[in-house]
Amino acid sequence: MLxxxxxxxxxxxxxxxxxxxxxxxxxxxxxxxxxRIKTLEERMGEVLxxxxxxxxxxxxxxxxxxxxxxxxxxxxxxxPQDRPTLLRLAVNADSLATWFLPVLGALDLxxxxxxxxxxxxxxxxxxxxxxxxxxxxxxxxxGCDVIALGRMRYLAMATPAFIARHFPDGPxxxxxxxxxxxxFNQKDAAQSRWAEALTGRRLHLSGHRIPASEAFAQxxxxxxxxxxxxxAMIRPGLAPLSPLPLDVPLYxxxxxxxxxxxxxxxxxxxxxxxxxxxx
Amino acid sequence: MLxxxxxxxxxxxxxxxxxxxxxxxxxxxxxxxxxRIKTLEERMGEVLxxxxxxxxxxxxxxxxxxxxxxxxxxxxxxxPQDRPTLLRLAVNADSLATWFLPVLGALDLxxxxxxxxxxxxxxxxxxxxxxxxxxxxxxxxxGCDVIALGRMRYLAMATPAFIARHFPDGPxxxxxxxxxxxxFNQKDAAQSRWAEALTGRRLHLSGHRIPASEAFAQxxxxxxxxxxxxxAMIRPGLAPLSPLPLDVPLYxxxxxxxxxxxxxxxxxxxxxxxxxxxx
Numbered sequence: 001m002l003x004x005x006x007x008x009x010x011x012x013x014x015x016x017x018x019x020x021x022x023x024x025x026x027x028x029x030x031x032x033x034x035x036r037i038k039t040l041e042e043r044m045g046e047v048l049x050x051x052x053x054x055x056x057x058x059x060x061x062x063x064x065x066x067x068x069x070x071x072x073x074x075x076x077x078x079x080p081q082d083r084p085t086l087l088r089l090a091v092n093a094d095s096l097a098t099w100f101l102p103v104l105g106a107l108d109l110x111x112x113x114x115x116x117x118x119x120x121x122x123x124x125x126x127x128x129x130x131x132x133x134x135x136x137x138x139x140x141x142x143g144c145d146v147i148a149l150g151r152m153r154y155l156a157m158a159t160p161a162f163i164a165r166h167f168p169d170g171p172x173x174x175x176x177x178x179x180x181x182x183x184f185n186q187k188d189a190a191q192s193r194w195a196e197a198l199t200g201r202r203l204h205l206s207g208h209r210i211p212a213s214e215a216f217a218q219x220x221x222x223x224x225x226x227x228x229x230x231x232a233m234i235r236p237g238l239a240p241l242s243p244l245p246l247d248v249p250l251y252x253x254x255x256x257x258x259x260x261x262x263x264x265x266x267x268x269x270x271x272x273x274x275x276x277x278x279x
Numbered sequence: 280m281l282x283x284x285x286x287x288x289x290x291x292x293x294x295x296x297x298x299x300x301x302x303x304x305x306x307x308x309x310x311x312x313x314x315r316i317k318t319l320e321e322r323m324g325e326v327l328x329x330x331x332x333x334x335x336x337x338x339x340x341x342x343x344x345x346x347x348x349x350x351x352x353x354x355x356x357x358x359p360q361d362r363p364t365l366l367r368l369a370v371n372a373d374s375l376a377t378w379f380l381p382v383l384g385a386l387d388l389x390x391x392x393x394x395x396x397x398x399x400x401x402x403x404x405x406x407x408x409x410x411x412x413x414x415x416x417x418x419x420x421x422g423c424d425v426i427a428l429g430r431m432r433y434l435a436m437a438t439p440a441f442i443a444r445h446f447p448d449g450p451x452x453x454x455x456x457x458x459x460x461x462x463f464n465q466k467d468a469a470q471s472r473w474a475e476a477l478t479g480r481r482l483h484l485s486g487h488r489i490p491a492s493e494a495f496a497q498x499x500x501x502x503x504x505x506x507x508x509x510x511a512m513i514r515p516g517l518a519p520l521s522p523l524p525l526d527v528p529l530y531x532x533x534x535x536x537x538x539x540x541x542x543x544x545x546x547x548x549x550x551x552x553x554x555x556x557x558x
Contacts, residue, residue, distance in 0.1 A: 016483055104501070110486065209392055
């Protein structure tokens, strides 16, 4: 078996950023914490913490902490826990900005959300760094189950003044190449995918990068560029470049071992997705 | 002198994620792109790109691209440019969610925003990865100027039901240790700093991590925890844990060489900060 007090020390160090803070939080001496980590590193045969400050975990350390959280989540069904149980989830930013947050009330846990683009949130699960994920990827990660939730509809929006200036003849290939888009981050392919569906050509769009959902929608409303906006976030005064939507199917990926413990959360997610997403 | 066509190739590869996409965007062959990068790597004496996919730049590559963008920004004052000029800025998430975005209209540039906590956004400037930053840090980075913008006021807020359940005797040290907070990310110290100012003790708070400004405020409104919310984002129905505010001074840090080229942006930032922040 793994040394669980040592994993608890590792978890606190990474959460709080220092050996001293972890010692104070766990009510033990810093040297006891150091000793636990040293023994754990010897057992694992590799360094687990870059000492910092702040102290940072290696990939292996993050996987160990994630395992500890999962064990705590399972223990919770058997016995009361002495500290709040943590659940780490990857959620795509637009789900968080629209329908997702109220489901968290379904379980009395402490949630640690990791944000990413919908095409990449599942990667966090594959890397063993989260227990579950909302993602646009349909393929299951080994050891995980997948539940289809519905489709989030995006429309290509801009201000009427922006459309008049940049798209006088509609969203032609040339106009799409030249007009600034608003892009969530480097990994965000929504604009390119929609432009490809519309024109049949893969275009290299250039644009502002605004890596926050609300600010993204606000940037479009300010006329900085055109962008793919989830239906639920479209503000009055914007117009579509074309009626063609981009539908992004969303899936709930969950570690199979945690499925019973997280059943109330899964039920809340299914219910809310059924109400807020397209079938 | 550096080889600017090679830097342009490097920039496009990192922006688009592949040599092929960069070649298509620049209208040259992939082998011409490879050759430019190879020559540049030999000149710099180090690898600049992890081939991927997606292709990712080393720290040195990111600094070179940032330098190219700065040179383009300076050139813009002398001659029309054949492609849109990119400006990379670090902005703290709460500024982006409240007052910052409309200032971007002051210059006709393509903006690439990097988001971070207000205590760390300046680090991006020090690492040479952005041209300017909004940060709570008053000390200038070498080669940069600092302009004080005013203070963003935060209040410790929660729902009345949350306060009745977790803080029946007010925000005591014991209650603050036990009640779940909402925390932006691991680096976010706003809750701890406020709790220390209130109690005189450094507390280790535990809480949900919600790394998006609007969702953070929504999580507090849903009763998941208490959190420090910017005045401008406080929703009706929330109550303060205490009248004690946390005032965060904000500064505009800007590369000195770019100050003339970015003067209209700086003027817009000063004007909007004067209207939206506390003096």
